[in-house]
Amino acid sequence: MNFLKSSVGRKVLMAITGQLMVLFVVVHLLGNSTIFIGLINSYAEHLHSLGPFVWLFRLVLLAMVLIHAFFGIQVTLENRAATPQKYAVNRTLKVSLASSSMIWTGLTLVLFIVYHLCHFTARLTSDVASYAGQVPGDVYKMVLGSFQHGLISFVYVAAMCALCLHLYHGIQSFFQTMGWNNDTSLPLISCIGRALAVIFLLGYSSIPVFILTGILS
Template identity: 45%
Template sequence: MLLIRSSVGRKIIMAVTGQLMVLFVILHVAGNMTIYFDLINAYAEKLHAFPPIVWSYRIIMITVVLTHIVFGLILKIENLLSNPHGYVIKQSIRKTFASETMIWSGAFIALFIVYHLFHFTVQSINPELSARLNTDAMGRPDVMNMLVGNFQIASIGLFYVSGMIALLLHLSHGVQSSFQTLGLNSEKSIPIIVKAGKLAAFLIFVAYVSIPILIMVGLMDL
């Protein structure tokens, strides 16, 4: 099939799965923001109210993530094979640190996701803080307690912050790149999309890291 075999087709797969994940990341961080209104436990309870929806959602996301990873690796390997002789001296003009390190920022994000799933979804890391085991005053799983308890451990907080730095890098190139690959731009809009992509990556980053950082520095507590 053209989509899977062709170089451009594979890039389109990367762009579409990438954009779906960006959408997910935005929804996720919007949910996170309920913490500032003291609604995180309520939000978490609502979110998990209908298991069939939760599970179909999870299956879709796993497929998307795995597809993105598999094709990302294939493309990367092909690219390495296409330029086997290095230059003795090579200068880059427009390439950015972010664009160059997509494979590494992506790999780190993948690692982060695995940890994050065991940490806050399966909740098998630091089980004593698990929201499933501790309920709040209204009998709901106490997500707030789990977050604060975990992020007060500096190593965990810092790991989350570094995961988000990887995400920042990945998105600062990935967002505009996906628009280019899908042809959703024009001569005029390219510079705007490049800037907007970086801005979006930065806003997402700030929103995410605000929680562990505030908890770590003690500005957010139970």
């Protein structure tokens, strides 16, 4: 309990849950990319054949999101309450857009995940309603039909911009919180973290963009 009460303890917990979610983002991107070689249906079928493990995995992932979001909101509120607003010199000058918007990009991602689960997993929205109850069903056709709607593609690309901004700062922040960096390694770690964030943006966004433009049909 003392660990969770200390701001260092909460930051460590946020860093670990954050990095586990980054691992999921890597694996999910690789899985989704099978759409380009026509294998997304076999991939989805393979995943669903894991049975109870899928539910275990979902529960763990849900716990990660809840812990990360809860402490993220708490730490932000505490920091705001502790920081006097008026400084003779504007201290936020050195703060990047990515680091100062962590709470907003994080909340955007929580909203996106809720929408995304209602969309492709529960299939509650009208564009995919005809696939409801099919496990996993024709995921390729479902994704294709969905991203042919400009608004849906736009929402996904906007959410991927939020993901990119969040991880642009978040990946290097993990190494800093864990104390796994020094003055020499920090620039390299920052560079790799930022490159990964951009790869996620381009990789994930390419699916709606390629479908909307008819490259993938």
